[in-house]
Each structure stands twice: as C-alpha cells, then as structure tokens.
Amino acid sequence: MRTTFINPILSVEQLEISSHVMEKPSPIVKDVTFQLYSGEMLALTGPSGCGKSLTAQAVVGLLERECKVTYGNIYYKSENILDYDVKSWQMLRRSDIALLIQHSLNGLNPIRTVKKQMVETMNQNKKWPRKEGNIYLHSILHQVGFSDPDDILSAYPFELSGGMRQRVLLAMMISLKPKILIADEPTTALDVINREKVLTLLKELQYKFEMAILLISHDYENINKYADRVIKMDQGGSII
Template identity: 75%
Template sequence: MSIKSLLSVEHLEISYQDKEKLKPIVQDVTFQLYPGEMVALTGTSGCGKSLTAHAVVGLLETGYKVTNGQIYYKNQNIIDYDEKDWQSLRREEVALLIQHSLNGLNPIRTVKKQMVETLNQKKKWSRKDVNTYLHSLLHQVGFTDPEHILSSYPFELSGGMRQRILLAMMISIRPKILIADEPTTALDIINREKVLTLLKKLQHDFELTILLISHDYESIKKFADRVIQMDQGGIIT
C-alpha cells in the first residue's frame, strides 16, 4: 500500500506584478512531503525557496501571487483558500518558522505572555496547566531554567535562544507540518548545529513533518531524510 503525501505542490508558478505585467519568479515547482519526514528544500539565495514556503501557507507579500499550479494539503486543493481558511490552516495544521527570529517575537512583551497568547489561539488553558505545559516545552527545546526564560524579554536573549523559543511556540499548537525557513541563517556554526539537531529531535518526539528551507547544503544534508534541489525558477532534483 503506497503512503499518501501530506502536502503536494504541483507545477507551482509564482509571479510578481511589475507595473501592468505579471513576471514569473518561480516556475514549475513540484514536490511532495510525506508524514513524519524531514525534507530539505535547498538552492542558491534568490531562487524562490522562501517564496514557495510562503505560498504554501498563504503568506505571499503584496505584489506576489500564485499564477499556476496546485497545492494539496491532505488531498484538498488549498490554492483558492480565502484569508479565513488560511488563518485556520496556519493555526491548526501548518506552522511557519520565519527567517529572522527576532522579527517573530515582540521585543517589549515577555516570552511567557507571547507563548500563552499562541496557546490560547487554539483553546483556553488554566493558569496551572499552562505553566506546566510551558515548562515542559521549554525543557524539550533545551532550556534548563524555563522560569527565567518565561520572565525574559526577547531583546535580553541571544539569537539562538530566540530561535528555540519560536520553535517551542510553533510546536505548542501541535502542527502536522513545520516549515522552517532558513532557521540557521543568523546563527554561528555551533548554534546552527544545535538548532538542526533540535529540529531532528522534535521531528521524532512530536511525529512532525518538517520542510527545512536552507541554502546551506553542507549543514542540512546529514539531518534531512531527503534533499530537494531548487534552481532559479524551479526544481532540479
């Protein structure tokens, strides 16, 4: 019996509205994600990896639009979702870890407030339960003093710490797919290795399906179950 893909991107084309004309930026991108695997989408900077990831979760920037192809999630074509459907997908099913971790956190609100807000999007938690769960999550992403982290502001923490907090926030809502867009770009080589090792651990602990986007082929090849090579405008292998 063949395993069904969780996510299937078929002949995807993304274009940019340049004055009166649509200019294709990404063309003919096709790949599948299967349950429980970590797939790396790699290629040179500017080839459209991040654009592809943003299209999958309905977060293309103004001026960009999908002009051809299909995106199937659990066999349902999500390409024509409205904003409410996209929000539901991002809240319930597919989490996107953005490239610059500090941009993903509010610098003037404590880590705890932001994590609780994320959790409450799905269901309301009691104070006792939420504290227990947050401590457990922060332990799972490698923090030994969760209480200190929860009471901190993002600007007081290093880039590697903020990245792990964002990962904890993503997995707190138990998504089926985690898309990590260049999660190691701003990190030094030691923290890069730590974050990739952590992603591998979370893949197994939470039965996560991970799409890892990176231009750093050498770093990711030992962590990914499969590597998809992307070039300017499409998929090569």
C-alpha cells in the same frame, strides 16, 4: 540509511508564482513539484533568490501582495488549499502548518516577556486554564532544551542569545501542535555551534512529535546531514 515514508501530507504540483509589479505578470518561480510525507524532514535548497521562501509563503497563504500563484496546485491532505479564503488560511496556520520565517529572531516583541508572547500564541487554538497552561509551557520549553523554563519565561527577548530566541520561537510553533513545520533558513543568524544545536533540535522534534518538517536552506552540506531527503531549486525556481 534513510527512512522510507509512504503517506504524503503535502503535495506541491507545477507551482508557478508571478510578480505583478509590472503591468504584465512575470513568473519568478516556475514548475515547482514535490511531496512532503508525514513524519519526514524534507530539505529544500538552492541559491539565494531562487524562490525557496516564496514557495514556503505560498504553502501557508502568506505571499506578499505583489506576488500571486498563477499556475499549479498545493494539496494538504488531498485538499487543494489554493482555493481557501482568508479565514481558512488563518485556521490552517493556527492548527496544521506552522511557518518559522527567515529573520524570525526579530519577530519577538522586545518589550514583552517571553511568557506573555508564548501564552498569546498557544491560546490561539484553545484557551488554557492558568495552571494547565503553565505546566504545558514548562513542558515544551524543556522539550526544546531549556533546563530552567522559569528563567526563560520571565525574560525579555533582548536578554536572550540568538540561539535561545530561536528555541523560544520553535517552542511557540510546536505549542500549536502543527502537523507540518516549515523552517525557513532557521540557522542564518546563528553561529556554527548554535546552527548545529537548532538542526539537531529540529530532528528531535521531528521524531518526538511525528511531525513533517520542510527545512529551507541554502546550506546544502549542513542540512544534508539532518534531512531524510534533499531537493534543489535552480535560479529560475524549478526543481532540479
């Protein structure tokens, strides 16, 4: 039985994203409309190339230079964030909406320890005293399933498995205490066992932090077991 959610935290309305590579803008995502509710896990699925990742990038203001929103609105807590300037987008990503991007396993710096990278991330919102920061790091690493955080904190990313690196990245995201976590194809680079672990972990984090999660994946059968709702995009980018 699915949970009923009543408070939309994010509303995407008739979103159109166009490519500006050619002289005339060409729509590549059209008429995308959906709502994400507080505390809900919503899955956005569809074939590769339909615009799922572009939609996620638009929500956090990280579209590539050649792409632009040409129609529609994106409301976060009833405020149209498409009107934001660069600084407002940066603040939104630091404190409210976290994006775990596709292929993010390559996003960790291989020559810096996990601890240095996690400290840098969590200090974006506030400067933590060393002792309090260490306690918090241990806490969130426990929450993503690590029994010995000290081993993880002292490790370099290349010393960890793909599943472990994905959990480190999730810990970095939740250290910012976002209201929304967007996970873009979080299991693509993982084997079957680690896919299940990561999806189970996302579900646990959803309940533990009462966090809204937008889960983007082309793997409909797998995500359908975890999501509260599933919506599909067609090849033209529209919701079906």
